[in-house]
Amino acid sequence: MRVLASAPAKVILFGEHSVVYGKPAIAAAIDLRTFVEAELRDDGRIRIEAHDIKVPGLTVSFSESEIYFETDYGKAAEVLSYVREAINLVLEEAGKKTGVKVSITSQIPVGAGLGSSAAVAIATIGAVAKLLGLELTREEIAKLGHKVELLVQGASSGIDPTVSAIGGFIYYEKGRFENLPFMELPIVVGYTGSSGPTKELVAMVRRRYEDMPELMVPIIEAMGKLVEKARDLITAELDEEEKLRKLGELMNINHGLLDALGVSTKKLSELVYAARTAGALGAKITGAGGGGCMYALAPGKQSEVATAITIAGGTPMVTQISREGLRVEATMP
Ligand SMILES: Nc1ncnc2c1ncn2[C@@H]1O[C@H](COP(=O)(O)OP(=O)(O)O)[C@@H](O)[C@H]1O
Ligand SMILES: C[C@@](O)(CCOP(=O)(O)O)CC(=O)O
Ligand SMILES: [Mg+2]
Known part of the structure; x- marks a missing residue:
């Protein structure tokens, strides 16, 4: 039997990093997905085929008669650790020892910053659990996804695996979540083209937090209060225009606080200011930062903002909220 499952990416609208310190955050699943096909193997081996992972630095040297591969295979194995841990946890949960092949x-x-680590973990857990006949709720799958991130990264709030498993628009705090009323979010995501590993950025913020708690604690507290304010706005009976304008203002404040944590970069700031200048109501980093993506709230100005992001050297992505989280796409004999 083969099972194909998929899980979505997300944007954190408010509260990345402070959510790791137990503060709330707001996130939405978006319509970019990771697909994982799983099947049993009878030789007892785990085989992972990752078609989108580029490991930099493939080095070969030649002489007349020989080829030497000098690539660091340790690094390649590390890149697959989210998938490996996800498979191991499901096998453990099912109490089974069997070979599995997954293709991603x-x-x-x-x-x-769009939660690729959580999406690959959730889609893998979903596909392998179904393959083994293990009945898990979405919440249980989200918890296993959180475990995977904790094992690989050392620290994780759990918001990404939760939104990837559940889908939609959620408010999250310390492992608990609530669904927020669905609203059309006219957003544009801007990708800097460079990446920032979440594990390193979270560790960097932790060092700053421990070095200067007298400065960092109030910043994290302010971020928590800002998220509460954003939730009140989202759930309030307010005129839509007024609501978006105020949310935009909160995004700009959140971006400034993230900059104070040290997770912005020159390129991220350039994209943020380009979007604001082109008429976005607000723009901020989304996800761990250190590269990666920003997003802008731009009702009626999405194409102007997308153009401004391109001119500033980024890649714009106009995305929609995905109501669906983990999805079993097909079960094949
Ligand atoms: N398609 C994929 N196949 C295998 N592993 C993946 C895939 N997408 C993401 N990952 C894993 O997730 C890591 C990136 O996660 P992270 O640093 O948290 O950034 P983000 O979640 O914002 O994309 C990659 O280095 C890799 O280990
Ligand atoms: C920085 C953080 O708040 C979000 C990280 O998201 P991403 O892996 O950059 O997509 C970490 C977490 O919540 O575990
Ligand atoms: Mg991640």
Whole structure:
């Protein structure tokens, strides 16, 4: 039997990084997906085919008669650790020891703040669990996805695996989530083209937090309060225009606080200011930062903002909220 499952990327609208410190955050699943096909193997081996992962630095040297591969295969194995841990956890949960092959294709840029790590973990867990006949709820799958991120990254709030498993628009705090009323979000994502590994950025913020708690604690507290304010706005009976304008203002404040944490870059700031100048109501980093993506809220100005992001050297992506999280696409004999 073969199972094909998929799970979506996300944007964190408010509260990345502070969510790791137990503060709330707001995120939405978006319509870019990672697809994982899983099948059993009878030789007891785990085989992973990752079609979208580029490991930099493939080095070969030649002499007349020989070829030497000098690539760091340790690095290649490390890149697959989210998938490996996801498979291991499901096998453990099912109490089974069997060979499995998974094949991954993805629409999500890697290390770009759009939750590719969570999407690959959730789609793998979903596909392998179904393959083994293990009945898991979406919440249980989200918890296993969180475990995978904790094992690989050392720290994770769990918001990304939760939104990838559940889908839609959510408010998240310390492992619990609530669905927010669905709203059309006229957003444009801008990709800098470079990546920022979440593990390193979260560790960098932790060092700054421990070095200067007197400065960092109030910043994290402010981020938490800002997210509460954003939730109140999203759920309020307010005129739509007024609501978006105020949310935009909160995005700009959130971006400034993220800059103070040290996770912005020159390119991210350039894209953020280009979007604001082109008429976005607000623009900020999304995800871990250090490269990766920003997003802008731009009702009626999405194409102007997309052009401004391109001119500033980024790649714009106009995306929609995905109501669906983990999806089993097909089960084949
Ligand atoms: N298509 C994929 N196949 C295999 N592993 C992937 C895939 N997409 C992401 N990953 C894993 O997730 C890592 C990136 O995760 P992370 O640093 O958290 O950034 P983000 O989640 O923002 O994309 C990659 O280095 C890789 O280990
Ligand atoms: C920085 C953080 O808040 C979000 C990271 O998201 P991403 O892996 O950059 O997509 C970390 C977390 O919530 O675990
Ligand atoms: Mg990630």
